[in-house]
Amino acid sequence: MSYELLTCDEMGRADRAAIAGGIAGSALMEAAGQAVAREVVAAFGPQPRRVVVLAGPGNNGGDGWVAARVLAEAGWPVDILSLVAVARLAGDARLAADRWTGRVLPLSQAEDRLKPTDSDAAAPVVIDALFGAGLARPVDGEAARLLSLVQVLDLPVVAVDVPSGVSGDDGQVRGMAVRAALTVSFFRAKPGHWLLPGRDLRGRLVIADIGIPPAVLRPIGPRIAINRPPLWQAALTAPAAGDHKYRRGHLVVAGGPPETAGAARLAAHAGLRAGAGLVTVACLSDAMSIFAGTDPAVMTRVVPTPEAFERMLQTRRVAAAVLGPGQGVDALTRDWVRRAIACLPALVLDADALTAFEDSAADLFSQIRAATARGARIVITPHDGEFGRLFPDLAADGGTRIERVRAAADRCGAVVVLKGADTVIAGPDDAGAPAHGRLAINGNAPARLATAGAGDVLAGIAGGLLAQGMAAFEAAAAAVWLHGAAARLLPRGMIAEDIAGMLPRVLQAVAPSDDDGLDALGFGLDGD
Numbered sequence: 001m002s003y004e005l006l007t008c009d010e011m012g013r014a015d016r017a018a019i020a021g022g023i024a025g026s027a028l029m030e031a032a033g034q035a036v037a038r039e040v041v042a043a044f045g046p047q048p049r050r051v052v053v054l055a056g057p058g059n060n061g062g063d064g065w066v067a068a069r070v071l072a073e074a075g076w077p078v079d080i081l082s083l084v085a086v087a088r089l090a091g092d093a094r095l096a097a098d099r100w101t102g103r104v105l106p107l108s109q110a111e112d113r114l115k116p117t118d119s120d121a122a123a124p125v126v127i128d129a130l131f132g133a134g135l136a137r138p139v140d141g142e143a144a145r146l147l148s149l150v151q152v153l154d155l156p157v158v159a160v161d162v163p164s165g166v167s168g169d170d171g172q173v174r175g176m177a178v179r180a181a182l183t184v185s186f187f188r189a190k191p192g193h194w195l196l197p198g199r200d201l202r203g204r205l206v207i208a209d210i211g212i213p214p215a216v217l218r219p220i221g222p223r224i225a226i227n228r229p230p231l232w233q234a235a236l237t238a239p240a241a242g243d244h245k246y247r248r249g250h251l252v253v254a255g256g257p258p259e260t261a262g263a264a265r266l267a268a269h270a271g272l273r274a275g276a277g278l279v280t281v282a283c284l285s286d287a288m289s290i291f292a293g294t295d296p297a298v299m300t301r302v303v304p305t306p307e308a309f310e311r312m313l314q315t316r317r318v319a320a321a322v323l324g325p326g327q328g329v330d331a332l333t334r335d336w337v338r339r340a341i342a343c344l345p346a347l348v349l350d351a352d353a354l355t356a357f358e359d360s361a362a363d364l365f366s367q368i369r370a371a372t373a374r375g376a377r378i379v380i381t382p383h384d385g386e387f388g389r390l391f392p393d394l395a396a397d398g399g400t401r402i403e404r405v406r407a408a409a410d411r412c413g414a415v416v417v418l419k420g421a422d423t424v425i426a427g428p429d430d431a432g433a434p435a436h437g438r439l440a441i442n443g444n445a446p447a448r449l450a451t452a453g454a455g456d457v458l459a460g461i462a463g464g465l466l467a468q469g470m471a472a473f474e475a476a477a478a479a480v481w482l483h484g485a486a487a488r489l490l491p492r493g494m495i496a497e498d499i500a501g502m503l504p505r506v507l508q509a510v511a512p513s514d515d516d517g518l519d520a521l522g523f524g525l526d527g528d
């Protein structure tokens with residue numbers, strides 16, 4: 001399964017490269033229109049049903065004309081409402097329209113033809129082929145009127161490429177867009193299929209092969225991907241025969257005051273489940289009994305001063321740390337963060353460890369940069385609120401979610417996980433850095449993850465993976481996916497405490513096994 005996402009510009013380059021390689025543009029359009037028709041039949045057939053195609057002025061419209069012809073040839077009653085006169089179409093779209101022998105309705109008849117009639121066994125299916133990758137300005141005028149009619153009549157919609165009005169680059173709606181039951185796109189998906197609200201508006205997504213050879217991607221070098229296991233699976237380590245717990249990685253989680261201790265407990269437990277060999281919560285003495293009294297496998301260590309915390313990091317073979325969950329927004333947190341950045345090979349900064357630097361973000365970033373320059377792996381995991389505190393100008397300037405998170409990673413030098421329903425993971429654009437310019441959009445997290453403490457669990461998983469030596473971008477992307485996958489295994493009513501318990505099943509499905517060759521319980525050890 002491919003996982004690259006192509007921006008509209010990259011898709012245009014892929015298209016042109018395929019054409020330069022000898023595939024006619026009209027053949028690509030024919031394949032695209034046929035794929036749309038095939039999916040319409042699969043979703044709404046086999047009994048023919050009335051179809052209304054909304055065709056736009058460019059190649060997206062051209063795909064619509066082809067789909068109309070193919071469906072009509074298969075005996076489906078099809079009407080076309082074209083935004084512009086056929087005479088004004090050009091190129092492949094004109095060729096496709098010229099092959100249409102059926103009716104082209106004047107736009108004045110749109111309402112009449114879209115409305116279900118007594119002779120319709122079911123409401124007509126609308127093929128939305130107004131605008132795709134070429135959307136150049138907000139949808140308004142006649143196009144908006146057509147889409148509003150479809151919306152008001154609540155008709156089933158199949159969108160060609162994207163629901164018209166949705167930007168393929170960022171999933172934002174320009175002007176208006178109507179929710180599709182199904183979207184048929186071509187060759188590779190686009191970021192706008194996976195970022196909200198586009199992800200929600202597109203309905204089920206089908207990516208059709210239209211004959212563009214994957215080799216065209218090589219010179220394009222797409223840098224955005226949907227977050228799927230192939231992105232990071234090879235970097236997941238399995239426990240090896242000679243391992244001991246320290247070799248698997250010692251993770252330290254910073255514990256805060258008693259009243260918010262739950263957050264660090266969730267992170268510590270998740271870090272252990274994600275595969276850290278041992279996890280220690282470092283805390284002040286007033287919280288000691290809470291941390292020591294809960295998770296039997298998690299150790300506790302009292303560090304009364306920042307110096308004691310630093311000494312512990314340096315003397316206890318610490319592979320990674322998670323700071324921030326429930327830690328407190330204060331100078332002490334800042335002090336612990338500075339010391340951890342200065343001496344650890346890997347670090348997750350979450351929640352309070354980010355908010356505590358609201359007024360000194362530049363200071364935090366310069367420390368992170370100095371650490372990553374010596375090879376430290378650092379991941380920060382802000383939600384939108386925390387992001388706005390660290391990067392107020394980026395949050396306010398109205399750029400896309402992708403642009404914001406990229407700029408943030410470039411500025412701070414860490415891998416940035418911008419959490420939310422459509423979490424985005426970005427690596428800084430430093431030439432030579434292993435994560436440079438990479439970006440993954442996560443799509444597997446169910447909405448029930450919006451529950452208190454879920455973010456603490458995510459930080460713990462990322463910490464557990466870093467402790468095992470994973471690179472920062474891979475650890476961050478894997479943590480986000482594993483977190484989403486674990487939640488998917490849980491029904492409604494799940495709470496943050498439940499997530500880590502699902503990790504063994506999820507890891508078993510994606511991670512290399514550490515006991516190859518044995519039957520389930522190891523009876524084969526006896527050789528029979």
Ligand SMILES: NC(=O)C1=CN([C@@H]2O[C@H](COP(=O)(O)OP(=O)(O)OC[C@H]3O[C@@H](n4cnc5c(N)ncnc54)[C@H](O)[C@@H]3O)[C@@H](O)[C@H]2O)[C@@H](O)CC1
Binds near residue numbers: 143162
């Ligand atoms: N690999 C590819 O790139 C392929 C692309 N195909 C189709 O081609 C589409 C892209 O075609 P185009 O580049 O022609 O772009 P579109 O057809 O998406 O839109 C461009 C046209 O719409 C007009 N337009 C843009 N925004 C408008 C607005 N808000 N109001 C009114 N008019 C507006 C433009 O002036 C232009 O005429 C894809 O979405 C896809 O459906 C397929 O034919 C097959 C191959």
Ligand SMILES: Nc1ncnc2c1ncn2[C@@H]1O[C@H](COP(=O)(O)OP(=O)(O)O)[C@@H](O)[C@H]1O
Binds near residue numbers: 421422454483
């Ligand atoms: N609607 C949603 N759909 C999917 N995942 C979500 C949704 N809302 C939040 N999440 C995920 O849940 C977690 C919440 O983390 P966070 O905002 O830090 O909350 P908390 O501090 O309570 O743990 C993040 O991983 C986020 O991506």
Ligand SMILES: [K+]
Binds near residue numbers: 128130131161
């Ligand atoms: K469309």
